[in-house]
Amino acid sequence: MLQSDRREFLKLAGMAGVTFTAGLFPGxxxxxxxxxxxxxxxxxxHWGYSGAANPDAEHTLAKAVATVNGLARQPDxxxxxxxxxxxxxxxxLRRERMKRFREIVSAxxxxxxxxxxxxxxxxxxxxxxxxxxxxxxxxTFDHKGTHFIALDNVSDPAAKLGDEQLAWLAAxxxxxxxxDRIIVLTHRPLFDLQPQWDWTTADGAxxxxxxxxxxxVVVFYGHIHQEHHHMTGxxxxxxxxxxxxxxxxxxxxxxxxxLAYDAATPGKGLGTRDIxxxxxxxxxxxxxxKG
Amino acid sequence: xxxxxxxxxxxxxxxxxAARLAADQPVEIRISAKKFEFHPNKVMAxxxxxxxxxxxxxxxxxxxxxxxxxxxxxIVPGQETRVPxxxxxxxxxxxxxxxxxxxxxxxxxxxxxxEA
Ligand SMILES: [Cu+2]
Numbered sequence: 001m002l003q004s005d006r007r008e009f010l011k012l013a014g015m016a017g018v019t020f021t022a023g024l025f026p027g028x029x030x031x032x033x034x035x036x037x038x039x040x041x042x043x044x045x046h047w048g049y050s051g052a053a054n055p056d057a058e059h060t061l062a063k064a065v066a067t068v069n070g071l072a073r074q075p076d077x078x079x080x081x082x083x084x085x086x087x088x089x090x091x092x093l094r095r096e097r098m099k100r101f102r103e104i105v106s107a108x109x110x111x112x113x114x115x116x117x118x119x120x121x122x123x124x125x126x127x128x129x130x131x132x133x134x135x136x137x138x139x140t141f142d143h144k145g146t147h148f149i150a151l152d153n154v155s156d157p158a159a160k161l162g163d164e165q166l167a168w169l170a171a172x173x174x175x176x177x178x179x180d181r182i183i184v185l186t187h188r189p190l191f192d193l194q195p196q197w198d199w200t201t202a203d204g205a206x207x208x209x210x211x212x213x214x215x216x217v218v219v220f221y222g223h224i225h226q227e228h229h230h231m232t233g234x235x236x237x238x239x240x241x242x243x244x245x246x247x248x249x250x251x252x253x254x255x256x257x258x259l260a261y262d263a264a265t266p267g268k269g270l271g272t273r274d275i276x277x278x279x280x281x282x283x284x285x286x287x288x289x290k291g
Numbered sequence: 292x293x294x295x296x297x298x299x300x301x302x303x304x305x306x307x308x309a310a311r312l313a314a315d316q317p318v319e320i321r322i323s324a325k326k327f328e329f330h331p332n333k334v335m336a337x338x339x340x341x342x343x344x345x346x347x348x349x350x351x352x353x354x355x356x357x358x359x360x361x362x363x364x365x366i367v368p369g370q371e372t373r374v375p376x377x378x379x380x381x382x383x384x385x386x387x388x389x390x391x392x393x394x395x396x397x398x399x400x401x402x403x404x405x406e407a
Contacts, residue, residue, distance in 0.1 A: 087391075124392075157392075158365075
């Protein structure tokens with residue numbers, strides 16, 4: 001890491017208040033510098049939402065885009081882990097929201113941007129509008145030696161990956177070596193985080209079972225509108241903040257209702273995340289707007 | 292809403308015994324679903340008293356899930372979905388819709404109160 005990069009890194013860490021480093025990629029020993037990179041995760045932008053939980057809903061996404069554009073070290077790429085738009089019963093309005101969302105995020109300086117659906121985007125029409133705008137809801141890509149797998153657990157309104165996608169995942173994983181770096185991106189938690197709040201994926205355990213033989217697997221997801229870290233065996237699962245409203249910690253109150261907006265601390269609990277992939281995976285939570 | 296019925300069919304087949312005690316007869320509880328609520332959304336039961344939930348939908352497909360008792364079913368309009376349930380522990384237990392049904396889906400839930 002260059003000195004200037006390190007300073008920026010530390011500045012960011014201070015700004016965000018939280019840096020999360022874990023011995024992730026636990027099977028990894030030595031990593032070549034050439035394979036180090038970072039990317040930014042956006043999640044749960046819910047474009048089209050209006051309500052008391054975020055009076056600034058029309059501007060939050062654009063502000064977060066500007067904040068990421070202001071990073072001294074621009075990320076190699078950006079991922080959006082679902083709920084790009086807020087749900088609507090009106091197929092025409094759904095498409096208008098996707099169109100406007102795409103326009104806003106086209107202001108990102110980084111042009112390599114990957115999308116994933118959330119249930120708000122895809123569950124009412126089984127992903128039809130989503131695919132028109134953003135293409136395949138599940139796919140893989142490779143970046144500097146890391147294999148990325150985007151999984152779709154929302155196009156089925158019952159929150160299933162489904163047998164077809166699981167077979168596709170199994171076939172993809174067969175081509176990996178046990179110590180390959182694998183990053184899984186998805187919307188809902190693959191494990192049973194809080195079943196009473198439906199914070200699960202109906203057949204997520206099957207995906208985790210398929211991933212278990214691989215020693216360097218990290219999962220990034222959204223859906224729960226808060227930072228959260230959990231291990232299933234050696235596999236780390238990191239939930240991201242939302243850009244619309246925060247939800248309570250799992251099981252901390254009877255209902256999973258949105259946390260009330262506080263005018264004194266706008267943007268509290270919201271933001272994006274910078275993820276550095278090296279011999280460790282380092283997470284820096286970024287606020288909506290630079291303070 | 293709650294009514295006790297003699298489940299002759301169940302008593303005669305699945306449960307096997309010809310002479311069941313009345314207390315062992317499942318109590319039928321009807322719950323209807325529509326965007327974005329269950330009616331009723333608070334259901335009372337007694338511990339050890341078997342139930343049969345009779346689920347119907349007034350509009351579209353919904354889900355019914357109660358993780359504390361391992362219960363889940365689709366609720367399809369135009370038919371009754373019957374779900375047996377043995378409340379073997381006392382307390383308040385959440386049930387909710389787990390088939391995404393629109394803006395309000397996240398609030399579509401209810402409570403089963405099991406008295407000791
Ligand atoms: Cu529903």
